[in-house]
Amino acid sequence: AQSVAQPEDQVNVAEGNPLTVKCTYSVSGNPYLFWYVQYPNRGLQFLLKYITGDNLVKGSYGFEAEFNKSQTSFHLKKPTALVSDYALYFCAVRDIQAGTALIFGKGTTLSVSS
Amino acid sequence: DAGVIQSPRHEVTEMGQEVTLRCKPISGHDYLFWYRQTMMRGLELLIYFNNNVPIDDSGMPEDRFSAKMPNASFSTLKIQPSEPRDSAVYFCASSQTSERAEQYFGPGTRLTVT
Numbered sequence: 001a002q003s004v005a006q007p008e009d010q011v012n013v014a015e016g017n018p019l020t021v022k023c024t025y026s027v028s029g030n031p032y033l034f035w036y037v038q039y040p041n042r043g044l045q046f047l048l049k050y051i052t053g054d055n056l057v058k059g060s061y062g063f064e065a066e067f068n069k070s071q072t073s074f075h076l077k078k079p080t081a082l083v084s085d086y087a088l089y090f091c092a093v094r095d096i097q098a099g100t101a102l103i104f105g106k107g108t109t110l111s112v113s114s
Numbered sequence: 115d116a117g118v119i120q121s122p123r124h125e126v127t128e129m130g131q132e133v134t135l136r137c138k139p140i141s142g143h144d145y146l147f148w149y150r151q152t153m154m155r156g157l158e159l160l161i162y163f164n165n166n167v168p169i170d171d172s173g174m175p176e177d178r179f180s181a182k183m184p185n186a187s188f189s190t191l192k193i194q195p196s197e198p199r200d201s202a203v204y205f206c207a208s209s210q211t212s213e214r215a216e217q218y219f220g221p222g223t224r225l226t227v228t
Contacts, residue, residue: 043219043220044217049216051214090157094213101147101162104157105156106156107156
């Protein structure tokens with residue numbers, strides 16, 4: 001069965017510092033991996049995805065994520081955090097072979113202090 | 115494109131009443147998903163459709179919940195009778211026909227059952 005884990009409920013970072021939001025996954029086959037962001041009182045917005053190719057994927061708002069097959073991870077990163085990055089971040093995975101729907105993690109709240 | 119449209123944005127009802135949530139997906143998208151988000155359970159997939167046909171409804175919590183998609187541009191999620199534990203934010207999302215495709219979420223309907 002496929003699953004995705006976000007080990008941190010909350011990540012705190014100072015404005016201007018780099019940030020990392022962690023995600024690990026478990027699938028029987030090859031994964032498609034996604035990151036979404038949910039700003040307060042809004043729906044989820046797509047940030048970026050890994051399908052194949054380069055392990056470093058760049059997305060919206062300066063975010064990027066690195067696919068690491070050996071560690072089954074897909075951590076979200078940003079070189080410089082902004083106060084406006086405060087939001088709930090979801091990692092999601094789809095098992096290509098299983099043909100199942102997208103499975104979302106529980107979400108990580110990113111808090112940026114000025 | 116206006117994106118995924120949901121109505122109403124807020125719904126307050128009394129226990130035992132019927133509630134109908136509505137969704138208009140993005141034109142040209144073949145998949146439609148209904149999710150529920152609560153603090154306790156996070157984001158849960160309730161049901162999804164492909165070309166108006168329900169594919170997986172294993173996430174529908176009880177027989178009180180039902181969903182329909184009479185055509186490619188409209189779907190409803192109905193709760194009858196509603197209970198206080200149904201209080202949540204309900205999201206609709208749509209995507210193109212591709213395992214690689216990201217989902218686009220609507221703004222959600224905040225349901226409160228008193």
